[in-house]
Amino acid sequence: MAQTLVREQAAAPQQRGGGWIDRWEPEDxxxxxxxxxxxxxxxxxxxxxxxxxxxSVWSLWSISSALLVAHYGFGFSAAQMFFLVAVPNCVGAILRVPYTFAVPRFGGRNWTVISGLLLLIPTVLLAVAVRNPSTPYWAFLLIAATAGVGGGNFASSMTNISFFYPDRKKGFALGLNAAGGNIGVSVVQLALPVIVGAGGLFGLVGAAAGGVDLARAGYVWASLGLVSAACAWFFMNNLTVSLASFGEQIKVLRHKHTWIMSWLYIGTFGSFIGYASAFPLLIGLLFPGISIANYAFLGALIGSVARPFGGWLADRLGGARVTVWNFVAMGVGTVFVIAAVNAESWPMFLGAFLFVFLTTGIGNGSTYRMIPMIFQKQALLDADRTGEGHEAALARGRTEAAAVIGLSSAVGAFGGFIITATFGILGLIYDDGVPADAIASAFVIFLGFYVVCIALAWWHYMRRTFMIQRAPNLSTVDI
Incomplete structure (x- = not known):
């Protein structure tokens, strides 16, 4: 009996006040x-x-910007609407850097509470602004910028969850965590038109007789922000093992793999959030007869659901292999999107674009699976040269991987800003709104970027002759 009690105590996490857990050994x-x-x-x-x-809060403007023009009479140009969508992506990308370092400083549970409360700022401001028909464009830009706090949450959430799971389960856990967040884009694009009275659900819900009221969306997601903060306070934990100094984390900036993986993540997540943000506007501009409310949510939904599948696939086949071939598929899908835009074919455009969304989700999962494996293996290779202990090297590798997960998410999110801003900039260059030829030109640029990603991923993580700091190729250790 006594031995059984000792074993149970040894297998239990050591908890203290404030939701802190001092003993956390998932590899046991x-x-x-x-x-x-x-x-x-x-x-x-x-x-x-x-x-x-x-x-959802981060993506509020992806659908709200179109409704502002269609139902509120604000005379914004297509380029101005794209910039309204782009600004939250830019701010969210920047905020992901401090959000990454917030978890090791304050604890995962504590920061989730704070970040949930911060969502009140963009939601309440949206509700106030749309009630005033004289609100200027610059004010809407500033309010849209505050929605970037929603984008920052991803970095802290992924950094936090990476500490809870053993290495062998990180791919699926991180994929599931990310997918649950990513699907928020689809949720807001599906639910917001219904909530504000614009109709949707493929005609099952008609437009409200009293017209569209965007303020309702602000109040609904403000309430959900409060609920998420309360749930984090009562049901989540802080892990002592996740605590690390800023100096320990910032060291990852010296590793070239930090920047390589960040670049690849621009191609996957940057494409996902950029395309998801632009999709409603692209439908409205290219195919004005198609209901935005009925189709806008599909791309983000497919990309989100595919993300854990990408992590699962990478767990079995290797993240590098899946990532390289997935970028090939992204390129093929983009070629068909360009053809559909030029042919003005809605069925072809929808099918090709949804396929591209599918590949962004798979790529998101596979690239994030690569990060923990790369830094664990690199830490062990370094330990062989320096004499560092095995357990100490693994612990260092986990800390570095968590930091890179957050930092790469910041760089990747900036890719979303680049995509939406590219549509807007080309619209200004062509000086005719955002015509089909400008949109097709943007996708040609994105296609070229995917080709670079294919070459980069293959060169560094699949070539059998590659030497990492004069150590064996990381691809030979099943990244």
């Missing part, structure tokens, strides 16, 4: 099966909920 099989798995799952569930609400 007994610890994980007895108690670790349950605690990790609970934190994952509420992390997903909070991130979902945050992504």
């Amino acid at each position: 099989e007994e610890f994980w099966e007895r108690t670790g798995k349950k605690v990790a799952r609970r934190n994952l569930i509420f992390s997903i909920f909070g991130e979902n609400v945050a992504f």
